[in-house]
Amino acid sequence: MADTPVLVWFRQDLRLTDNPALSVASAIGAPIIPLYVLDDETPGNLRMGGASRWWLDHSLVALDTSLRQIGSELVLRRGAAERELARLLEETGARSVYWNRCYEPFAVARDTRIKQFLSDKGIDVHSFNAALLFEPWEIETKAGDPYKVFTPFWRACLNAPPRPDPLPPPAELICPDEFPKGDRLKDWDLSPTQPNWAAEFEDEWYPGEDAALALLDDFLERRVTDYATGRDRPDKRLTSRLSPYLHFGEIGPRQIWHAVDRKQPGADKFLSEIGWREFCYHLLFHFPSIPAENLRPAFDDFPWRDDPDGLRAWQQGKTGYPIVDAGMRELWRTGWMHNRVRMISASFLIKDLLIDWRLGEAWFRDTLVDADLANNACGWQWVAGSGADAAPFFRIFNPVTQGQKFDPDGVYVRRFVPEIASLPDKWIHRPWDAPDQVLTEAGVILNDTYPAPIVDHASARTRALEAFKSIKSD
DNA sequence: TGAAATGTTGGGGCG
């Protein structure tokens, strides 16, 4: 039945290149119906955050454009995925569904359910791996357990059989006689309007597969060489900035793996970051409670403070610590934050303010364009010290030292905290120590034009160590 | 993918 159409359900794989579900489906020679479902209904689904929705809005346009170039188009549906799939199968007479796997606990449960439900109706389901180098069940210790330490995990990945070459995009997709009707993207209201808090996103980001490939090329050509050292400098643009593309699958790790020349300086360091992403996905698969529960149960007794004012100051970038505030404002203005500054600001929330990492995780998840359950939850638990292969709790970042070390000329701080931009370099990371005259000349009035520190770091550090003493041992 | 406290070393000033 070559005329019976086939559904290709896009989820976090919004690309044509190296997309096994799409490639295998298109090779059948049957008409293809590409589908995206916005599911805010199924219980248990963490509603996609605001920044991610903005990204998705643009990505779906890009995907639709790419599909049209090969003779197809994207069908949009909104609602519980299970119901929308059933409807579309009914409408089109399709007898099979192709998708690439998701690994978030909710998605695993949903897909398992749907697979069963469709099989019962005699519908074939074919699932593939597009998001990872290895399936989470493929990498295990000699004892057959999942790795909980990064270094041996990554070594095992590097020693595993080479990854298959990325698949080329299909040259052409066969259209069904009639495309099923879909929603209009703009009716989904994925981007903010009043107020348009994403205005600056437009200058910063170009979602979509083409942009992802161009960015990777540019990174490998110009920036990877300095990556090993430069990656820690938020004042420079030396990181790949591929994270949102990776999250939505506009590029996949296999493509990166094969594009990188490992002989190049910086290449291994960069690939190991892809390794951390892989590690986080595997951890989330094996320990699905990671977004909600401490991986180390000892932390369940940690005396977190209830401090709504502190949380708000942190969220708004008004802590009085310039490097923290710059990071939090970069996040708000651009939907992204440099990794080094993520660590500094997370350390500040957890250790200086003693606020539960889960509140930080939730804020990042809502405001990052690259919000990714696996990376975000593991990252926060890493900083908190409650996670796998985590930083010890007593590693407490000093926001002044970190600022001076990684933003030595204050370029980053001045970009995002303009009200202190006129301060000399010497005081840019600690305005409260500047002589009155210097502050006056720079037009800075503490607690007026810019906050005084909401906590004293030295005493906050002592307080954090005391709090940690009270829990101890798993 | 820290920072602070504490310990050690060695050069120079000086009586």
Add this chain to the structure above:
DNA sequence: ACGCCCCAACATTTC
């Protein structure tokens, strides 16, 4: 010349 002190620089330990 020598011992003593001071202290910066580096190393180690501790949180």
